[in-house]
Amino acid sequence: MKRNRGLDVASVADAIRLDAVSKVYGTGVGAVSALDDVSVTIPGGSFTAVMGPSGSGKSTFLHCAAGLDRPTTGSVHLGAAAPDLAALSETELTLVRRRHVGFVFQDFNLVPSLTVRQNVTLPLRLAHRRMRRADVTELLARVGLGGRADHLPSQLSGGQQQRAAIARSLITHPDVVFADEPTGALDTASAREILALLRAAVDDYRQTTVMVTHDPVAASWADRVVFLADGRIVDIVAAQPADRIADRMTRLGSWA
């Protein structure tokens, strides 16, 4: 297996590029500027954490970068040759998401009536793609769910449900996995296992991953941390121990 720390690769193509992205919710006196002139590139094969105080624009950033929402101004490119997501129709955006993006959510978002195997293969069915049963079995084993393929989500722990959600995000070999507070609903031990799994996907398969988190410990697993405050990027730092990330968080306003 190829091991590859994202930041160590000299000439990786950018997996995502945001140019002068702004997002305003509402109009007139009630308008809220959620993102304000954000430009950033996410290198292919890297693990990026996005941090910032509540209301700083983390979810908006993720939604715009993943094609879940359109910026008010600016452009978003997923992959080197990809079109500007901001210019695509709803249908085209849906296709881009299905083919190029994987999602992991805080509350897992598994379909309760489907087994683990059926949940994990759902993105393939939606994209009218097929995968050999043995390859799905191998993916389930890789995320530690080898014996759980026929279980329902309700028969799994929170950590196991998030493992299934990670397998589901990886099954289409997306250009980018976006994880929104993936450990927010988990105990410390399960959170650690989930972060190790995300880290392994980056190291072993060069899976570009962008994770929004409040937690400095979670962010310490990433190759770099993007700090947002008031809708702007105020700092980008390389991998840091959790206490230094926490320290940086407490001084966000004063460094902006």
Ligand SMILES: Nc1ncnc2c1ncn2[C@@H]1O[C@H](COP(=O)(O)OP(=O)(O)OP(=O)(O)O)[C@@H](O)[C@H]1O
């Ligand atoms: N649909 C919406 N309509 C109006 N304002 C919104 C909407 N979504 C977000 N906002 C506002 O945009 C700003 C950024 O919100 P966002 O959810 O991106 O921040 P966040 O950093 O993810 O916050 P949290 O950590 O609390 O989830 C906030 O002021 C929020 O109130």
